[in-house]
Amino acid sequence: GAGVSQSPRYKVTKRGQDVALRCDPISGHVSLYWYRQALGQGPEFLTYFNYEAQQDKSGLPNDRFSAERPEGSISTLTIQRTEQRDSAMYRCASSFGTGREKLFFGSGTQLSVL
Amino acid sequence: AQSVAQPEDQVKVAEGNPLTVKCTYSVSGNPYLFWYVQYPNRGLQFLLKYITGDNLVKGSYGFEAEFNKSQTSFHLKKPSALVSDSALYFCAVPGGNTGKLIFGQGTTLQVKP
Numbered sequence: 345g346a347g348v349s350q351s352p353r354y355k356v357t358k359r360g361q362d363v364a365l366r367c368d369p370i371s372g373h374v375s376l377y378w379y380r381q382a383l384g385q386g387p388e389f390l391t392y393f394n395y396e397a398q399q400d401k402s403g404l405p406n407d408r409f410s411a412e413r414p415e416g417s418i419s420t421l422t423i424q425r426t427e428q429r430d431s432a433m434y435r436c437a438s439s440f441g442t443g444r445e446k447l448f449f450g451s452g453t454q455l456s457v458l
Numbered sequence: 459a460q461s462v463a464q465p466e467d468q469v470k471v472a473e474g475n476p477l478t479v480k481c482t483y484s485v486s487g488n489p490y491l492f493w494y495v496q497y498p499n500r501g502l503q504f505l506l507k508y509i510t511g512d513n514l515v516k517g518s519y520g521f522e523a524e525f526n527k528s529q530t531s532f533h534l535k536k537p538s539a540l541v542s543d544s545a546l547y548f549c550a551v552p553g554g555n556t557g558k559l560i561f562g563q564g565t566t567l568q569v570k571p
Contacts, residue, residue: 348501375557386548386561387502400558435501439557444490444509447557449501 346370348450350436356456357426365421365453369438376413377447378421381433390434393419394442426457460485462532462549464562471539472570479534479565481549491532492550492559493523502548508532519543539569 349368357363369376375394379387390409392400395416404410408426413419423430433454437447461484471477483489493505506517513525523534534547546566550559 377558384564386550386564387559389553389558389560392556392558394556400554400556437502442556444507444552445557446492446504446507447494447502447559449494449503451499451501 348436348438348448350434350450350453352453353451354454354456356458358458359426359428361426362422362424363426363455365423365434365455367419367421367436367438367450369417369419369436370440370448371417373438373440373448374416375439375442375445376419377437377439378411378419379435379437381435381452383433387435390421423455426455428457431455431457460551460553460560462491462551462560462562464547464549464565466565467563468566468568470568470570473541474538477536477539477543477567477569479547479549479567481532481534481562483530483532483549483551485551489525489527489532490552491523491525493517493521493532493534494548494550494561495519496546496548496564498545505534505547539567541569541571543567544569 378390381387389403393413408424411421433452435452437449439445491508494502549562553560
């Protein structure tokens with residue numbers, strides 16, 4: 345596609361429910377990143393994929409958070425048993441290579457946990 | 459640990475005036491430095507990056523950034539601000555050998571007509 349696509353754009357859920365956030369990166373991009381951004385803050389790294397391999401998950405806050413990219417393209421970030429503190433903007437980014445290249449960001453999914 | 463700091467939460471300038479958005483960094487080894495911009499309801503967009511070479515880096519939309527090793531700074535600049543430059547600006551450094559980035563807190567730029 346023309347850019348990084350994320351869905352849904354908005355997600356409202358009740359505390360305790362599971363949510364799945366989807367990211368469709370730019371075609372051919374090797375690297376895929378998930379970030380979380382609280383209001384008024386900079387994006388905070390969550391996890392990184394090189395093709396289908398999850399090579400860095402050091403930013404995932406706890407074991408309720410998981411991510412996959414099974415075919416090296418679309419990725420899903422799953423949050424189990426959501427809590428109010430999980431409310432934030434979740435952003436996906438991709439890049440062509442694996443080095444220090446510019447990232448292309450999606451518009452994000454705004455998650456609200458009630 | 460790699461880090462960046464943006465000392466100003468907000469910068470206000472009049473249209474047509476020069477603008478500066480400040481960033482200081484702390485890195486081990488050679489610094490790689492980035493600027494990204496976030497417009498309302500949009501994703502972050504790459505503006506420019508410094509890897510090595512000239513201390514003045516030119517980027518998108520007429521922006522440039524000056525790398526200063528002695529002051530560990532990488533300030534974003536534009537000679538003449540536009541109202542459409544009003545946005546949230548982030549400085550960033552790599553957090554490892556991959557493209558993982560560590561972002562500053564962001565600076566809101568407001569350009570008044």
